[in-house]
Every structure is written in structure tokens, then in C-alpha cells.
Amino acid sequence: MRAADWCLSSAGAAVVLATSSDEQHPAENMADGSSETFWTTTGMFPQEFIIGFPKCVKISKVTIQCYLVQTLRIERSISKDPVDFEECIEKDLQHTEGQLQMEEFPLPDFQATYLRFIIKSAFDHFVSVHRVMAEGTAENT
Amino acid sequence: MVKLAAKCILAGDPAVGKSALAQMFRNDGAHFQKNYTLTTGIELLVKAVSVPETSDSVEFFIFDSAGKDLFSEMLEKLWEQPNVLCLVYDVTNERSFNNCAKWLDKLRAQAVGVHIPGVLVGNKTDLVGRRVVEQKQAQEWAEKHGLEYCEMSVKEMKNFEAPFHILAKSFHQLYKEKVETFHSLA
Numbered sequence: 202m203r204a205a206d207w208c209l210s211s212a213g214a215a216v217v218l219a220t221s222s223d224e225q226h227p228a229e230n231m232a233d234g235s236s237e238t239f240w241t242t243t244g245m246f247p248q249e250f251i252i253g254f255p256k257c258v259k260i261s262k263v264t265i266q267c268y269l270v271q272t273l274r275i276e277r278s279i280s281k282d283p284v285d286f287e288e289c290i291e292k293d294l295q296h297t298e299g300q301l302q303m304e305e306f307p308l309p310d311f312q313a314t315y316l317r318f319i320i321k322s323a324f325d326h327f328v329s330v331h332r333v334m335a336e337g338t339a340e341n342t
Numbered sequence: 343m344v345k346l347a348a349k350c351i352l353a354g355d356p357a358v359g360k361s362a363l364a365q366m367f368r369n370d371g372a373h374f375q376k377n378y379t380l381t382t383g384i385e386l387l388v389k390a391v392s393v394p395e396t397s398d399s400v401e402f403f404i405f406d407s408a409g410k411d412l413f414s415e416m417l418e419k420l421w422e423q424p425n426v427l428c429l430v431y432d433v434t435n436e437r438s439f440n441n442c443a444k445w446l447d448k449l450r451a452q453a454v455g456v457h458i459p460g461v462l463v464g465n466k467t468d469l470v471g472r473r474v475v476e477q478k479q480a481q482e483w484a485e486k487h488g489l490e491y492c493e494m495s496v497k498e499m500k501n502f503e504a505p506f507h508i509l510a511k512s513f514h515q516l517y518k519e520k521v522e523t524f525h526s527l528a
Contacts, residue, residue, distance in 0.1 A: 301527050325520065326517070
């Protein structure tokens with residue numbers, strides 16, 4: 202089966218929760234396949250968002266394009282509803298002045314129906330998340 | 343339309359009127375608390391103000407902090423990741439003004455490398471005859487340290503909203519600038 206990006210609204214993914222909302226820069230911008238549009242946090246940390254997949258998918262790598270994020274934690278759920286999250290990884294990112302942070306998380310093949318991203322701290326008052334990708338194949342369940 | 347959230351640290355010497363300001367602001371000037379209550383640790387108050395000429399607002403999470411040194415160790419943990427500062431002194435108490443430098447150092451140490459908008463507030467302007475810190479002197483000090491300045495009398499319910507309107511405007515401006523930066527990245 203061909204590798205696919207599951208974090209696309211065109212592939213049926215949806216941002217089911219985001220803790221900040223600016224109607225000019227909505228959370229959907231993270232799943233539209235473009236790095237030009239983004240979601241902004243609007244003050245204070247932690248901040249988080251949850252992306253839901255149309256079914257249980259197998260993922261091998263998660264990539265995030267963001268700016269000013271310091272500590273990031275990724276969790277996954279295999280439940281039908283966005284509950285029972287377990288930690289996949291937590292990392293301190295490098296500050297990249299004037300340039301998007303492109304962070305790849307190669308993960309051993311794992312299943313997920315939801316991915317939760319928690320931005321625990323930042324290098325400034327606000328951060329942006331431009332794109333999230335989850336590479337993998339569909340699970341036949 | 344966006345509603346920003348800002349962690350606002352309210353600090354300064356004991357009995358300069360920090361809690362009086364916070365309470366007055368929260369209940370829209372409905373009531374001036376005449377009795378003094380010592381704040382131990384932190385009291386959290388939440389209130390939103392709208393940003394003039396926009397449809398946006400800023401929700402302040404005001405961390406009204408104890409002025410007594412006794413509590414300072416505990417405060418440093420609670421002050422982590424601040425967004426804006428409101429530093430209060432008493433215009434009839436020179437020591438409270440001089441100590442602003444100390445408070446500012448402590449607060450700025452919480453966010454090295456990040457610009458934190460702040461306002462210096464002179465309280466108790468109703469006590470005209472007892473005033474010892476002149477407006478010019480305080481204003482110059484504020485400017486030198488990158489702070490906005492305003493004066494008020496919480497007791498007379500004068501100007502107590504000004505510090506928060508100043509901070510809301512500055513924080514909103516920061517957000518707009520940051521969004522511009524985000525746009526330029528792609």
C-alpha cells in the first residue's frame with residue numbers, strides 16, 4: 202500500500218479541538234496541506250489541538266511545521282472517541298530565528314484514531330502551527 | 343475577531359493597593375474595600391477588556407501577588423511564562439517607588455529574551471498633601487525601563503481601568519506583529 206499523509210482534511214482528517222481561536226487563522230489551516238496558512242495560539246500556555254482520522258490508521262512518521270514552539274508533546278488515542286491518550290514523544294525544539302521549525306518524529310509503526318499535540322512552552326507569547334503530517338498506511342479494520 | 347489571553351503579573355511593595363486595584367477592576371468600581379487584607383501567595387482574578395477600534399479583546403488572568411518578601415520564593419514559580427506586567431507603587435511612599443527596580447528585575451528574569459509589555463502605576467493620588475514621588479520623576483523612570491506610566495486613585499475610583507487598557511493595547515499590538523512574522527515565514 203502506498204504511503205499517505207493522513208493529516209489532510211481532503212483525506213478525511215479533522216481538527217476536533219484547538220485551545221485557541223482566531224477566525225483569521227483557524228485550526229483547519231493545519232490540515233489544509235499548505236504551509237502558507239497557519240493556526241495561531243492567542244496567549245498563555247499550555248495550548249493543544251487534536252486531529253482525528255476517519256478510521257484507525259497506521260502511522261510511521263509525524264512531521265510538524267511550526268514557529269516559536271519550545272516544548273512539544275505528542276499523544277495518540279486508538280479509541281473511537283478522543284479519550285484515553287497515551288504519550289508518544291515529548292521534545293524540546295530548537296529556536297529557528299526567521300524560519301519555520303520542521304520537526305520530524307520517526308515513530309515505530311503505530312496505530313491511531315486521534316493525535317493530540319500539546320505545546321507546553323514557547324519562545325515567545327504566541328506560536329504558529331502551519332502544517333501537520335502523519336505518514337502511514339490505512340489499517341484494514 | 344480574536345480573544346487573546348494574557349497572564350498579568352501584578353506586583354509591588356505591600357499595601358500600595360495592588361489587591362484594591364485588582365478587586366476594583368474586576369467588579370467595575372462597584373466597591374472599594376476599606377479594610378486591608380494581606381495577600382499571601384497569589385490571588386487569581388479573570389477579566390476581559392476590549393481593545394479600542396477593533397472587535398478583539400484581551401482576557402487578563404491577573405496574578406495579584408503578595409508584596410511581602412516572605413512569600414517571594416513561592417511567587418517565582420507562579421510567575422512563570424508571564425505575558426504582561428503591572429507594577430504598582432504608592433505616591434506617598436518613596437520606598438515603594440524605589441523598590442520598583444527590584445520588582446522589575448525579578449519579573450524580567452522570568453522571561454529572558456522575550457519582550458514583556460509593562461505599566462508602572464502610581465496609586466493614592468488622592469493624598470495630595472502627603473505626596474513625595476513626583477509624576478515627572480516616576481514617568482522618566484518608567485520610560486527609561488521600557489514601561490508605560492499612569493496614575494490613579496483606587497479609593498476615589500479614578501483611572502483604575504487605565505493600566506489594563508494600556509496593557510491590552512500593547513499585548514494586542516504584539517499579537518498583530520507576531521502574526522505578520524508568521525505570514526512572512528511560508
